[in-house]
Amino acid sequence: MEDAVNKKLIVANWKTNPTTLREARILSGSIEAGVKSIKDVEIVICPPFPYLSNIKRQISNVKLGAQNCFWEQSGAYTGEVSPAMLKDLGCDYVIIGHSERKKHFGETNEIINKKLKAAFKAGLSAILCIGEDRRDSFDRRGHWTKEPDPEIKDQISGALAGLRKPRLSKISIAYEPVWAIGTGNPATPDDVFSVKLFVRKILSELYDRKIADSVRVLYGGSTDKKNAASFIKDGRADGLLVGGASLDVEEFTEMITNILRL
Ligand code: PGA
16 A cells, blocks of 8 residues: 555653643653654654643744644633634644543543544644554454454544545544553554554545545554554554653654664
């Protein structure tokens, strides 16, 4: 398969870490310095909301993303953060539909669809998370035993409902199997490749082949400096969504240099 997308996308999802602005600035400053000579990979850091504007002033080699957004741009919605605000603070990206948001905050495919539409309206690019809950589809050696979980198809078609073709140029899809997140038990590169093909097939059905080939498909779930390159090389992922390892500057920058060595 010809990959239309050449620049890999590496996204750091800090989740609810660290607990002080001081630590957040040290982390972003070190990542910024650590990747300064890297041009061929697009790197995005996604700190918690309160740190965004401060960190924005500190970075130029990496882009800024948020971990979530609301589905309206403004109004009487106490506690919410809108995509328009994120754009104004200098965010280019927003992660939408992370499995932790589904688990702890009840996000449904319908909510994710509304958030995606609002993010695009505000001019943000989105990283849409998808992934099955259980590892049923694998045999004991960890290989797919059947087609990827149909849940993935529902997640993609639900999230993209009503979105027209031009919007798809602003989306990346991150395959993040729930069982692999923060468990130290990543998917195999073969799994990632199967899901990438499955995602492409779904996008071809929903849109067309050209769109399907142009959307970056990332992998996330227990990635680290040892396995990062294999997901890109053998799993043919177009990038990674990195949780725990992105809080360790050395680990994170080595993941990127290992990918560049491919
Ligand atoms: P992990 O998290 O790399 O710590 O497994 C990935 C994610 O939740 O995006």
